[in-house]
Amino acid sequence: MKKKDLVRNISLVALFSLTPQITHAMHIMEGFLPMKWAIIWGVLCIPFLVMGLKAIKKNLGKGADEKMLLGLVGGFVFVLSALKIPSVTGSCSHPTGVGLGAILFGPTSMTVIGLIVLLFQSLLLAHGGLTTLGANVFSMAIVGPFVSYGIFKLLKGDKKNPKMAVFLAATLGDLATYVMTSIQLSIAFPDSAGGMIASIGKFLTVFAVTQIPLAIVEGIITVIVYNLIVQYKEEGVLDIG
């Protein structure tokens, strides 16, 4: 694997599968989950983190620069969450086309980056929290990225309309995060009469008000950024394969 491919692949996976979820999804706030559930979600994240660390380490032997790149990608994801634009939300995209089949760093290594970004978000921006870090990592750095990554992989055979694939991957990944967070909240706080199922219904309805328009806007932005990057590439501004 050439160094250039590596650079391209990491940044693409990160952009595409991680940013929409983490930047403006629902962060469960500090102290909101009972300790029992905070611990359970934390433990569920561990296998993914171990897989991610292994995936990163495996590729580190080949050169030195991947670490730096992962660091920059993490900073980028964090900064997008600090974008303050009323009623419009930041998110990001992913230029398709070339060599996605050869992706080395699957969504697992992005779980590690997601963990660190979420930790910084809770300590520097007061989004999310330390005790709820496990739950947030699970919904935003595991479920969301895996869903968008999977959808993109599924749809990328359709060469004629890559925009649709990008849009769907970003939007559905975002929605998956929203559904996952609703499930996490309703398991922790079941309805007194209807139990967990009624509770999931309640959370989904209430958060739909903010999350569904958000997911669509993020999908649109992702497509525009995608076009921009493709354009850069064609004009030779970007050297990404």
Added chain:
Amino acid sequence: MLLIDKYAYNNKLRDYNPQAKFFLACVGLLVFRIIDNEFLYILNIVFMTGVTVLVAKIPFKKYLDMFKIPFVFLIMSLVTILISINNTDYIYSIHIFGLDLGFTYESLLKCKTLFLAVFSSLSSIYFLMLTTPMIQIIKGLKKIKVPGLIIELMILIYRSIFIFLDEMHNMDLAQRMKFGYENKRNSINSVSLLIGNLFRKILEKNRDMNIALECKLYDGEFKVGD
């Protein structure tokens, strides 16, 4: 640009033993949360606010403003927990779309406790992050044997956050001066342009930094946090 980070480096408790600060925050975050007692929550809120505002000298107004950040999430979730569907012993209820919506005495009590729990946890975590610089936290994590790779990545990400914040700030300012955020359509376009440009910066910075590292005979490991 990051207000919390600024206060973390400019407060009266900065040089105080980080382990003690971490321990104090953990009492509020873990121990009190497990005991789940309203009196302890109130005690913790008063104590932590007192220490943060009076001892560490964080401006009280800024401190209060920080509690607004997670407020939307809190209110939405509390309302959701409060309202229950097709229950029997409501104190107050309405009937819409063929469903009985209302709240019971127990759910009201539960929400009150949860509200206090969240505020108590928030005051603990705000105390920690307003008085402890990130470098001390990273050193602490290193001490409790967090994998070296994670520590290295944390430091690299922490560094690149400020590089990108600066870049973003400049681009955002330029766009605002050109009425880039006048209406919704423009805003979406401007945000996309900004993100696309930031993405380009990742690749540029990566190239530059690799050249710099090679000049310094970088061998694949950052010796950090000591």
